Each structure stands twice: as structure tokens, then as C-alpha cells.
Amino acid sequence: MKLTTMARGLSRLAVRVSVAFPLVLAPAVSVTILEAAGASAPFSQAQAQEQKKPSKKKTRKVPAMRQAAYKKLEKAQEAYDAEDWAGALAALKDMDASKKRYNGYEIAQMYNLFGVVYYSMERYKEAIPYFKKVLNQGEKNLSVALEESTLFTLAQLYFVTENYKQAVNYLNQWMKVSDRVTADSYALRAQAYMQTGDQGKALADINVAVSMYEREGKVPKENWYGLQQYIYFERNDYKSVAAVLEKMLQHYPKPVYYVTLAAMYGELKRDRDQLHMMEAAYLAGALQKEKDLLNMGYLFMGYEMPYKGAKVISKGIKEKKIPRNAKNLETLAQAYQMAQELQKAIPQLEAAAKLSDKGQIYxxxxxxxxxxxxxxxxxxxxxxxxxxxxxxxxxxxxxxxxxxxxxxxxxxxxxxxxxxxxxxxxxxxxxxxxxxxxxxxxxxxxxxxx
The missing domain is CATH 1.25.40.10 (Tetratricopeptide repeat domain)
Structure with missing residues (x-):
């Protein structure tokens, strides 16, 4: 399932003043595969990372890396550094053919490098079995850091290959053993849950991610807010949608959010707020289509500000965003009439009458x-x-x-x-x-x- 399919439900919302608005979708996930766990680094660097950033959890004693295994891995590493993928795989396959000589830790490192090479070749589905083989060596042969990084790597690889159920599975395993779980981790799992259709768990996780950032005085990522407001919208919780969009406007003031929030205020019958937000959207340049501009004009006319409505419609016609036809000219004239500007209304009615194929305007x-x-x-x-x-x-x-x-x-x-x-x-x-x-x-x- 693609995230873009979420758009299917958006057409159900009918705004009370017929405002055409694009509800902000939960954006597609941007995942930096492997980097967060360090598994994409070359073999020697990965080992160094394990030493520099040890887990706060209890360390685990593993077998030592022996010289013979190190030389085999070093040969594969050198080919990898030169982006000689075929050479790297040949060296690793040679080592794999005689794996009975090596202990579990050495074999785990071999399979880890296998996975990294296939990842670098963007052959993600072929990388997955090798990272699984790393875990199959058992805890006694895996350092805590290697086990954690491999679990997280598998989660991301399953995500990028669109096997979201397994992505959730490995994220859950990783979050149980890791002390490096961050807001980003919850956000990633939220989007994985979303793809499996579990909106409840997705909402719980994205709410955790947002609250963690807010407690630290940091601004949550735009796509986190996007996922939040999308799920609330799907649940018809327009009050929560509006609350999220208010934050989005504060931190990411994009024109589309003004229009969407105005629509939510309409659903909540917060009419004055809807008017003000639509006006803000207009001033921000978010209203460019005929329907949106006419709706802005109708809103002003409905709230006894017809002259403002006339200005919006007149400007739209001059800029050719609103067609200069009989119906629209008649609407403009009506706005001028309501504003007691008959001398401005008459030329618009005369023009409309000429364009109309009926005599009603005359x-x-x-x-x-x-x-x-x-x-x-x-x-x-x-x-x-x-x-x-x-x-x-x-x-x-x-x-x-x-x-x-x-x-x-x-x-x-x-x-x-x-x-x-x-x-x-x-x-x-x-x-x-x-x-x-x-x-x-x-x-x-x-x-x-x-």
C-alpha cells in the first residue's frame, strides 16, 4: 500500500461554505536506510563505532576476532571501499565457503558485510537474508551494538521494500533492547503501523514522537504533524485536526495550511475563525482558483463585508483567475449593490447583461x-x-x-x-x-x- 492512497478519503468532507481545500496529507516517509544504526558504515568503522558509543545496557562478552578472519574481512573491505562490489562479494563468498573455520562472532561480521555490500548495490531484498543470518549467530556471538544495529537495519530494509508488517516486527524487537529509542524511532514505527492499517497504534506513536520533541523545546517535523492531522481527519475528529493545523501554521506557515484550517473551522461551526483564516489564506496567496476566490467573496458578502467581497472578485477577474462571464459579473455587481455602490454595480450588470443569453439581468x-x-x-x-x-x-x-x-x-x-x-x-x-x-x-x- 502506498501512502498516496490515503488521498481517497479526502473527498468526503463537504465544507459548509463549499470551500475547495486540499487537506494536508500524511507525507511519504523519508528513511535514511541503515545510517541511523551505523550498519551502512564499512566494517572497520562499524567496529570503531561500537567502541566509541557503547550501549548503556550491560555489555556482552563475545569471541575475539582472529587474524585469519580479519585478513579475509579486510580484503572484502578494501574492495568495498573501492566500490568494487563484485570483488567484495567474491572475497566474502570465499570466506563463506570455509566458514567452519571461524567462530560465531567472525561469521556474524562476515554476514554483516555481505548485507552492507548488497545494500550499497541497492539490492535490498538480497541484503535482508544476510542481516538475518547475523542475528542467527545468537547472543553469545553478537555484541549488544551489533545486535541492536542489525535489528534496526532489518526494520528499515523491510520498510523500504514495503513489507511493513515485518518492519513493525523488527522495530518492536529493537525498541525492547535498545536504549537509543528516540522520537524519530516512534515516528518511523507510526508510519509503519499506518501502512499496515493500524491507525490506532500509528496515532499513539506519532503522538509520542511529537510530545517528546515539544517537551525538549524542539519543533516537531512537518510530516509528523501531517500524519497526526491525517489520522484525526480519518476519525472525523475535526477539533484535533484544527489543533494540529494551528501548530503547523505556527511553525510551517504554508498557504495550503490556511485553507485547510479554514475548512476545519467551517466544520466546527467556528464561522468567524473560518472567515479570518480564509482571509489570511487569501493574503498569503493560497487562493488562486476561481472557486476558492469566489467562495472568499461569498464569505465576505455573507458577513456583511460586501465591499471586501467585491474587491476580491474584481481583482480575480482582472487577473483572469475568475472568468469574465455573465454569472461572475452579476455576482460582482451584487456585491457592489450590497455595499451601496450602485454606480459601480451598474457597469458590471450592463456587461453581464450583454454576455448573458437571457434577459434576466436586463x-x-x-x-x-x-x-x-x-x-x-x-x-x-x-x-x-x-x-x-x-x-x-x-x-x-x-x-x-x-x-x-x-x-x-x-x-x-x-x-x-x-x-x-x-x-x-x-x-x-x-x-x-x-x-x-x-x-x-x-x-x-x-x-x-x-
């Missing part, structure tokens, strides 16, 4: 022009709306056109529109009132003209 324009007492424009917009068609409430439009014509003293045109509005019960009462008014005005003016 119908809206007719109402706005009537409110501004620009009656000729109201009538003109109404005619364009009817010509394009697709007006949802023609009855309302006829009332608007009737009122605008009445203001222009175009009484016959006004009555024609208002009588059409009568046909719809929803506007019947208003239309009758205006018909009475228009007929009265018409009669009054006709009398004055006599």
Missing part, C-alpha cells in the same frame, strides 16, 4: 434604473430583457416598465405594460393600483390641455 437593471429615477434607461433595459427572453418574473418587469413610462408621462405605454402585469395574480393588486393612478393622471392632463 430585468434587474430596469429595476435599478427605476430606483435611480433614470426612467428612459429603465424602459430601454426592460425592452432588451423582453427581447432576449428568459425573464423569470415578467409580471414584475411589466410593473417596472409601467411605472417608468408613467414617470415619463408616456401613459398609453404605461397602461399597456401594467395591463399585461394584471394577468399574473402575484402582481394583480399592484398593477391595478398603478393603472388607477395612470388613468387619473392621463385624464387630469387631458383636461388641462383643453
Amino acid at each position: 430585468s434587474r437593471l430596469a429595476s435599478i434604473y427605476l430606483d435611480l429615477d433614470e426612467n428612459e434607461k429603465a424602459v430601454a433595459a426592460g425592452k432588451k430583457a423582453l427581447a432576449k427572453g428568459g425573464v423569470k418574473r415578467q409580471d414584475q418587469l411589466y410593473v417596472v416598465m409601467g411605472m417608468a413610462n408613467a414617470n415619463l408621462k408616456q401613459y398609453d405605454a404605461a397602461l399597456s405594460s401594467l395591463k399585461k402585469a394584471l394577468k399574473d395574480k402575484r402582481s394583480e393588486r399592484t398593477a391595478r393600483q398603478w393603472i388607477a393612478f395612470v388613468e387619473g393622471e392621463k385624464a387630469r392632463e387631458e383636461k388641462l390641455a383643453i
